[in-house]
Amino acid sequence: MNGIGPYLRTHRETLKQQDRRYSLRQVAARVGIEPAYLSKIEREEMPPPGEQTLKKLARDLELDADLLLAMAGKISTDLQAIICKRPQLFAQLLRQLKDAPDHALLRVVREITDGDW
Amino acid sequence: MNGIGPYLRTHRETLKQQDRRYSLRQVAARVGIEPAYLSKIEREEMPPPGEQTLKKLARDLELDADLLLAMAGKISTDLQAIICKRPQLFAQLLRQLKDAPDHALLRVVREITDGDW
DNA sequence: TCATTTGTGTAGTATATAGTACACATAAAA
């Protein structure tokens, strides 16, 4: 259970080895935040940034946005909107799937993809 | 698409007809907020309250907490926690179920209840 | 009728969220 900060730093440094454009400062510039801020985020001296900034970071660093948001304890607003439209149904579904093993979730996903309703 | 304010007010006034303990002031007292605040919430003069207050309101007024939270654009932290543990899986699942009809969701729920994995 | 209860207007507050701005020492590039 590694925090989001070290996760971002490690990943960025990995990319940096192949491409000098992944310095903290250049990433911060592309994402549109202050370098000092990104520094503090990576070292967890400050709490993780907001949804928009995390999504831009994910894009720039080629990471999964949902995963990054989750590591920051957040959920993408588009997912929130999906739930808010049918809150009782999705609440029931999620609480039921809470302890289901991954493969069971994947099976449900596939079942739906095959659209057999 | 009626707001959360009128929804609360209407429901409370209905209960009030049977039981005088459902006056705005007495509900506010039980829930632990200022009457003036509840008044403003019901008339949507102020944005809806936080999760804890909404849950207490739901309890007191015998309403569904998930529905109330959804009307306020929020999602219960316990649901958020479920998603945050396996963000990619649940994100995929939710986006796939986004446009599925209610009966299809209910079928998935039932399938899982019957626990056939 | 007098006391109590009710809903509401006005004014303010505490805490969290999501950052900025700039200076500085060190490392790398020209």
Next chain:
DNA sequence: TTTTATGTGTACTATATACTACACAAATGA
């Protein structure tokens, strides 16, 4: 060696969130 780029320390700041406190007029109850 001079310039440029890099990461970080310190000090703020703006906006949103989630309320409280108190006074008041009108309705209700005893």
